[in-house]
Amino acid sequence: MSGNGTSCHPERSEGPLKPQERSLAALGMTRRRTVLSGALAITVVPLSTASATPDAMAAVVKEVTGGAAVREARVKLDIPPLVENGNAVPLTVSVESPMTEADHVKAIHVFNEKNPQPHVFDARLRPLNGKAEIATRIKLNDSQRVLAIAELSTGEFVSGSADVIVTLAACVEDPS
Amino acid sequence: MRGARFLAVLLGALGAATTAHAEPYVVVQDGIPKPIAAERGDPGRGRAIVANRSVGLCLLCHSGPIPEERFQGNLAPSLAGAGSRSSESQLRLRIVDAARINPDTIMPPYFRTDGLRNVAQPFVGKTILTAQQVEDVVAYLVTLKD
Amino acid sequence: MTSRAAIALLIAAFAASYALAQGSDDKRRSGYQDMGEALQKMQDDDSANPGMLFVQLGRQLWDKKAGSADKACADCHAIAVMKGVAARYPAIPQGADTPIDLEGRINLCRTEQQRGAPFPPEDQELLALEAWVAYQSRGEPIAPPDDPRLAPFRAQGEALFRLRRGQLDLSCAICHDDNAGKKLAGATIPQGHPNGYPVYRLEWQTLGSLKRRLRNCLFGIRAETPAWSAPDYVALELYLMQRARGLPIEVPAVRP
Amino acid sequence: MSNVLINAPKTAKSGELIELKALIMHPMETGFRPGTNGRIIPRNIIQRFVATWNGEEIFSMAFSPAIAANPFVSFFVVARQSGTVELHWTGDEGFDVKEQVAIAVG
Numbered sequence: 001m002s003g004n005g006t007s008c009h010p011e012r013s014e015g016p017l018k019p020q021e022r023s024l025a026a027l028g029m030t031r032r033r034t035v036l037s038g039a040l041a042i043t044v045v046p047l048s049t050a051s052a053t054p055d056a057m058a059a060v061v062k063e064v065t066g067g068a069a070v071r072e073a074r075v076k077l078d079i080p081p082l083v084e085n086g087n088a089v090p091l092t093v094s095v096e097s098p099m100t101e102a103d104h105v106k107a108i109h110v111f112n113e114k115n116p117q118p119h120v121f122d123a124r125l126r127p128l129n130g131k132a133e134i135a136t137r138i139k140l141n142d143s144q145r146v147l148a149i150a151e152l153s154t155g156e157f158v159s160g161s162a163d164v165i166v167t168l169a170a171c172v173e174d175p176s
Numbered sequence: 177m178r179g180a181r182f183l184a185v186l187l188g189a190l191g192a193a194t195t196a197h198a199e200p201y202v203v204v205q206d207g208i209p210k211p212i213a214a215e216r217g218d219p220g221r222g223r224a225i226v227a228n229r230s231v232g233l234c235l236l237c238h239s240g241p242i243p244e245e246r247f248q249g250n251l252a253p254s255l256a257g258a259g260s261r262s263s264e265s266q267l268r269l270r271i272v273d274a275a276r277i278n279p280d281t282i283m284p285p286y287f288r289t290d291g292l293r294n295v296a297q298p299f300v301g302k303t304i305l306t307a308q309q310v311e312d313v314v315a316y317l318v319t320l321k322d
Numbered sequence: 323m324t325s326r327a328a329i330a331l332l333i334a335a336f337a338a339s340y341a342l343a344q345g346s347d348d349k350r351r352s353g354y355q356d357m358g359e360a361l362q363k364m365q366d367d368d369s370a371n372p373g374m375l376f377v378q379l380g381r382q383l384w385d386k387k388a389g390s391a392d393k394a395c396a397d398c399h400a401i402a403v404m405k406g407v408a409a410r411y412p413a414i415p416q417g418a419d420t421p422i423d424l425e426g427r428i429n430l431c432r433t434e435q436q437r438g439a440p441f442p443p444e445d446q447e448l449l450a451l452e453a454w455v456a457y458q459s460r461g462e463p464i465a466p467p468d469d470p471r472l473a474p475f476r477a478q479g480e481a482l483f484r485l486r487r488g489q490l491d492l493s494c495a496i497c498h499d500d501n502a503g504k505k506l507a508g509a510t511i512p513q514g515h516p517n518g519y520p521v522y523r524l525e526w527q528t529l530g531s532l533k534r535r536l537r538n539c540l541f542g543i544r545a546e547t548p549a550w551s552a553p554d555y556v557a558l559e560l561y562l563m564q565r566a567r568g569l570p571i572e573v574p575a576v577r578p
Numbered sequence: 579m580s581n582v583l584i585n586a587p588k589t590a591k592s593g594e595l596i597e598l599k600a601l602i603m604h605p606m607e608t609g610f611r612p613g614t615n616g617r618i619i620p621r622n623i624i625q626r627f628v629a630t631w632n633g634e635e636i637f638s639m640a641f642s643p644a645i646a647a648n649p650f651v652s653f654f655v656v657a658r659q660s661g662t663v664e665l666h667w668t669g670d671e672g673f674d675v676k677e678q679v680a681i682a683v684g
Contacts, residue, residue, distance in 0.1 A: 080358055080360035082358065083358065084358060084524075085524035085578040087524040087527050087647070088364075088372070088524045088527070088647070089360075089646070090364060115644050116643070117644065120642055120645070121639055121640060122639065123637070123639040123640075123653075124638045124639070126635075126636065128655060128658070129637060129653060129654050129655055130655060130656040131595055133653070134637075135653075136639075136645060136646075136649065136652070137649070138644050138645060139608070139644045139645070139646055140644075143246070167509060233490075235507065236506050236507045237506065247505075249506050250504050250505045251501050251505075282492065282500075282501070284490040284491050292488070292491055293485065293488075293545075294485075294487040294545045294546045295488055295489050295544065296488065296540075296541070296547075297546070299544045302489070304489060369583065369585035369599045370601070372647075375581050375583055375601055375602075378583060379581050379603070527606075527646070528648075
């Protein structure tokens with residue numbers, strides 16, 4: 001039913017999309033999907049999952065930290081400020097740390113504000129990692145802030161964040 | 177003229193499911209002086225159509241004074257000041273069928289179905305915008321004064 | 323499963339090669355040159371380029387016997403012989419009179435030599451084999467054959483490139499010749515060169531063929547997409563390869 | 579068919595900091611995306627990535643659907659003794675892939 005066309009534009013689903021839904025669609029992560037028959041928008045399929053929001057992100061951050069204070073320090077996110085497609089955004093997180101038994105990074109947690117879920121990943125590190133730096137690629141469904149929180153062996157939490165602009169892709173796929 | 181208006185009403189009621197047996201509008205010089213839909217165009221709705229990248233598609237190619245839409249195209253002139261540069265009648269024809277003014281235009285024909293090749297099945301015989309949507313967009317564009 | 327393919331970090335660094343290779347009056351640009359630095363790095367670093375997973379899969383399949391003839395590609399061809407092949411296709415196979423593209427060539431071997439069922443369009447194994455073959459030509463300039471029999475097909479491809487179509491009444495040329503480099507919404511319109519196919523497109527989150535890409539464009543302008551087997555695609559590909567003559571093969575390219 | 583690319587040095591000096599990089603073929607289907615029939619495609623992701631060196635865990639990571647398709651991970655480790663690094667990915671639909679590389683430390 002969705003072999004119906006869309007146009008040369010970011011949204012593969014065709015109905016009016018809210019700004020944050022736009023690149024959700026580009027990601028194929030639309031919560032609402034409007035199927036077009038000609039120019040007649042007919043079907044709306046809601047998806048029950050609540051989207052991540054700054055509030056939802058704050059809530060999961062609290063789960064991770066147990067409510068402990070988080071100091072903005074020592075954590076650096078290397079992520080392109082502007083990406084052409086949110087489906088695979090390269091991200092490197094590094095934490096200034098001697099990585100000794102006495103003082104090392106135990107975990108790095110990454111969160112986002114606008115994907116369907118606030119969690120991105122949780123990594124466990126040890127002194128033998130030598131360097132508290134990890135790289136991966138993540139999906140971002142819209143321009144948003146990405147937050148990394150490091151849990152230190154001292155029990156302290158430190159954080160860093162970065163804003164990423166996801167440009168709207170132009171021509172996307174026939175979903176059929 | 178009344179017949180054209182009547183047809184436009186009918187088309188409006190059918191959404192965009194236009195099978196344009198007859199042109200529901202009359203071109204006079206470089207414009208379409210009379211509205212092609214029964215209901216007056218609404219500038220607020222028109223702005224929403226222009227801003228919507230899957231309905232109006234306008235901002236894919238044009239930029240416009242719609243600051244909340246971050247990524248706007250630059251293949252075509254800015255829509256800012258469109259209402260100063262062109263009359264309502266001229267704007268209407270440019271949207272309905274810009275090729276009537278410039279055969280080489282890259283502007284898609286928003287309210288024409290004939291003379292198109294290889295149209296995908298779901299769109300055959302259908303216009304990009306409905307008559308009412310055209311009027312809403314025109315109503316919005318005339319408000320864009322320099 | 324895989325031999326622990328500790329692929330050496332092999333920076334292809336097309337950025338550097340483009341800076342050096344092209345004269346100033348050649349305005350042609352690979353889509354690579356229109357990408358941000360992050361995506362260029364993703365393509366250049368073989369240990370990060372997701373397309374390399376498909377190249378590796380293709381290498382495994384190359385040696386795997388298949389079909390009722392129980393033959394592997396490697397039983398007939400040394401892989402080294404494939405260098406430059408992707409830079410020359412589409413071409414007219416021996417004994418035939420119409421051109422086929424590299425996928426078509428692989429499927430021809432599949433049915434005639436291996437005596438197996440042809441791969442369906444966008445089949446992962448087909449794309450992987452194609453990527454493995456085209457990878458042998460990485461860095462080689464596109465060099466369409468001089469075969470005069472190709473001319474009418476190429477001309478047909480050019481006509482298709484310039485044909486306005488679809489509900490939006492657009493042609494390939496309007497975007498990729500006349501307006502390349504400009505912004506369509508947030509995206510820079512590339513010149514549309516075929517030098518990275520099969521390409522790892524982030525939009526797809528997988529490897530895909532030039533045909534799939536062409537179909538995306540047609541879909542975008544609300545035009546009919548010819549059947550996967552239609553000769554239109556090969557004709558367009560012939561024209562596009564001619565248009566991109568001299569640009570280096572980048573397989574496996576990464577594109578947004 | 580699993581398909582993994584690991585980038586690791588074959589040799590390292592004792593105490594040397596080395597980088598390990600790994601790519602694995604996997605769709606990382608989010609579970610939020612409708613298929614062509616309009617119904618949601620069920621989630622199919624890698625949930626966990628664990629690296630061990632001679633059996634001792636050196637790094638682990640829990641993935642969410644927000645990890646890109648064909649996941650890429652890179653991390654560091656201090657080379658201490660010759661042996662085998664094993665990378666292990668597990669996830670939905672019984673996904674379970676192990677891959678090993680040998681590193682000579684001298």
